[in-house]
Amino acid sequence: MPILNNRLTAEQYEQNFSDIHPPFESREAALVEANRCLFCYDAPCTKRCPTSINIPKFIKQITTDNVKGSAYTIFDANIMGGGCSKVCPVEKLCEGSCVYNLLEEPPIPIAKLQRYSTEKAIAHKWPLFQRKPETGRKVAIVGAGPAGLSCAHVLSREGVDVTIYEKEAKGGGLMTYGIAAYKVTPEFCEDEVNFITSLGGIDIKYGQELGKDVSLADLQANYDAVYLGIGVGVARQLDIPGEDLAGVEDAIRFIYDIREKGYPSIPVGDKVAVIGLGMTAIDAATQAKRLGAKEVTIVYRRTQAEMPSTEVELNLAKLDGCNIIWLASPKEILGENGQVTQLICNVMELGVPDASGRRSPVETGETITLNVDMVIKAAGQVPYEALVSSNQLNHWSGKIAIDSNCATNIPAVFAGGDCVNGGKEVVDAVQAGKDGARAILNFIKSE
Amino acid sequence: MADLRANFLGIKSPNPFWLASAPPTDKQYNVLRAFEAGWGGVVWKTLGSQVKNVSSRYSSIDYGGTKMMGFNNIELISDRPLDINLREIAECVRLFPDRAMIVSLMADNTREKWHELIAQVEDTGAHGLELNFGCPHGMTERGMGAAVGQDPEIAKMVVEWVMEKATLPVITKLTPNVHSVVPTGRAAVEGGTNALSLINTIQSVTGVDLDTFVPNPYVAGKSVYGGYCGPAVKPIALKMLTTIAQDPVTAPLPISGIGGVSTWKDAVEFMLLGASNVQVCTAVMKHGFRIVEDMCDGMNNWMDEKGFKTLDDFIGKSVPTITHWEDLDINYHIVANINQDKCIHCGLCYIACEDTSHQSINLTFGNPYNTYSIKEDECVGCNLCKLVCPVDSCITMVEQRKGDEYLNWKEFQRRGLPLNDH
Secondary structure (H helix, E strand, O other): OOOEOOOOOHHHHHHHOOOOOOOOOOHHHHHHHHOOOOOOOOOHHHHHOOOOOOHHHHHHHHHOOOHHHHHHHHHHHOOOHHHHHHHOOHHHOHHHHOHHHHHOOOOOOHHHHHHHHHHHHHHOOOOOOOOOOOOOOEEEEEOOOHHHHHHHHHHHHOOOEEEEEEOOOOOOOHHHHOOOOOOOOHHHHHHHHHHHHOOOOEEEEEOOOEOOOEOHHHHHHHOOEEEEOOOOOOEOOOOOOOOOOEOEEEHHHHHHHHHHHOHHHOOEOOEEEEEOOOHHHHHHHHHHHHOOOOEEEEEOOOOHHHOOOOHHHHHHHHHOOOEEEOOEEEEEEEEEOOEEEEEEEEEEEEEEEOOOOOEEEEEEEEEEEEEOOEEEEOOOEOOOHHHHHHOOOOEEOOEEOOOOOOEOOOOOEEEOOHHHHOOOOHHHHHHHHHHHHHHHHHHHHHO | OOEOOEEEOOEEEOOOEEEOOOHHHOOHHHHHHHHHHOOOEEEEEEEEOOOOOOOOOEEEEEEOOEEEEEEEEOOOOOOOOHHHHHHHHHHHHHHOOOOEEEEEEEOOOOHHHHHHHHHHHHOOOOOEEEEEOOOOOOOHHHOOOHHHHOOHHHHHHHHHHHHHHOOOOEEEEOOOOOOOOHHHHHHHHHHOOOEEEEOOOEEEOOOEOOOOOOEOOOEOOEOOOEEEEOHHHHHHHHHHHHHHHHOOOOOOOOEEEEOOOOOHHHHHHHHHOOOOEEEEOHHHHHHOHHHHHHHHHHHHHHHHHHOOOEHHHOOOOOHHHOOOHHHOOOOOOEEEEEOOOOOOOOOHHHHHHHHHOOOOEEEEOOOOOOEEEEOOOOOOOOOHHHHHOOOOOOEEEEEOOOOOOOOOHHHHHHOOOOOOOO
16 A cells, blocks of 8 residues: 555646636626625625625626726725635635525625636736825834735835835745645745735745744844734644654645645555544535545544534545444554555544533544554644744744734734634634734724 | 507508507518517608618617616617618518508708608508607717707707608607707697607616716627617606696697516506507517517406406596696505515515604514514505515505595695694
């Protein structure tokens, strides 16, 4: 049972990783759906969007062929509105609250319409925004992910010069490195970053890692304020025997490699187990299958009612032929010659509800054994605790603590996104970046 | 099964759906296809002296994703040679003797020309004549079409010329490009016409091309006013029809209803407001002749449900319900009610009332769904919320009379009752 790369033909890779959410083929197709929109007042879809995009407005603008205005409406609220239209779990956000659901009718395909406008804007490099006159102020941002880019864009629009320090070679953060390639292509991620920085006043310095190539103290000394949008790090350890065997992988690393190295060079096993059932777990499982793994099994310690992933995501995995074992918690990974051969799981059952009403899984005493040659860990991500504490930042288990003004305990240092909340959707990070920028603007003004 | 057979001035057709004088009735090929599809009759596209057309000739209005809500043309009367038209009319009558064949006419402005044309048409075996007093473009410059329909005296004179010669029933088609169709309608009656039809198309500019800056339709960098028709004109046509159906001079004549008839429902509405049959054009230009199947079927089912056995059982039934404003019952009062089980929380009723009407709807914020309810004391019963609500019978208007007795404006004034009490 070998772990092999290059399992498929070029055509198969191409097909397996092509866009799973195809865009509208034509203006007319978009208009059919856009015209279904009721143009709700105080629309539920907007309220459910973490960035509060005025959705009825941008859809109305599509119906009048005001695509440029539509793109502005989206980007003004969410500068990563293009990427979000591809990766947002819309079924639990905007589309999930569309009033058509209450009529038992299919909701407006908001994401697809959002994509219709934003892709045009990005492809045609529409200069939708203009900077206000330079203020002479400068802000350093650590991390060119959704939070950092969003923060940078708002600041630059207000005439503040921004320098982003990014440890990777490309911007986009999780959007570029942490999401299944069939949802958003590397080319799109690059175009998106370029679209954001085309505003001007945003300089991204790549290959600059906080605590290594650049220090917080230097940034504090050289800028009017600092924004930390450093995200979260590697996958949570399972803390079970056998975790160091060859063939045990971290989902974040696995997905990163797929995006960085090209599909044929990524090795996968014949029989792969994925631990966890969040978005990252689904992305890892489906992509392992699409890379040519013969059997992929998702192992989750709770039931479907508790899973963090949406049903739409779960169905993606099911349609890709992934198996799901509910109520199974990894106990031990066995191997031969240093290579993974088996995953042993405790069979769980839901215990009595705790104070919060949540029924935690408890061991039944029984176990099941899966024959596997690869284990991908996707049981949540861990913040950069060492980095955070070494910089004397207050934190909660590595999650940076901020006040209601997005400020950390260190003067003029602000933070937001996954490094604060521990890991949420891209769209949440974009909003965090906006909030951070507003706080920084107030701070700069009052200085 | 209801009986859809229609009898208009003795002209019989298996159903009340005729094709109006227009491109679809311009030649044998189309008309035979229409008859095969089930149309009850046709009004052959207007015959007259030779004409020359331009291109393009059509433009239209799209609305909310629906194409051709309004349609506009600058086409002239038939541009085919008269002898070919006459031969083809005769052939169609021979092949489908049970269908109504009316021929639309627009002769040059002399008694002789009209007499000559009528004689030629009557030789074809057609069942009736329709006088085109309405064509709003091209012909008016030569004193024909709408130029006739807009001047009651000329209209009367031409009808008189026609009636001197015609042995077939004569329908006079009225132009809507007047402040009222009644004077021309009366003139035609006085001239002796046997029936009226209305409306012809309305002069219009459908829009301007935002790239060329030339209005539609585009003819080598220029445009002209065209004749407007299609679903968008139906309300205007119904109003004009009603004035003809209510006027004591014109009311006794049969009326053929025209103007945006697209479905059986439209046809029923025209007939309830006094039309004995209807003529259709734009809807078939959009969908083809096949729409007549549902028109017959739908009308039939409706008649069965209502217990109407023949068309005469309901023709004109709604005419008396259109009255004068001052005769309306002021004591009748309704207030809106929102069914919370059906409400989908779109807020359209709220914002319409709040911004543009009487601020009679409460908003209770929720996440993500707000709740909306009616302030009954503030509601004037205008109906706007019900009209904008996207859900069937979610908003209903509940009767809350202000007084038991019927009270109209004249009586209200006579009694010196206070204004603005509701």
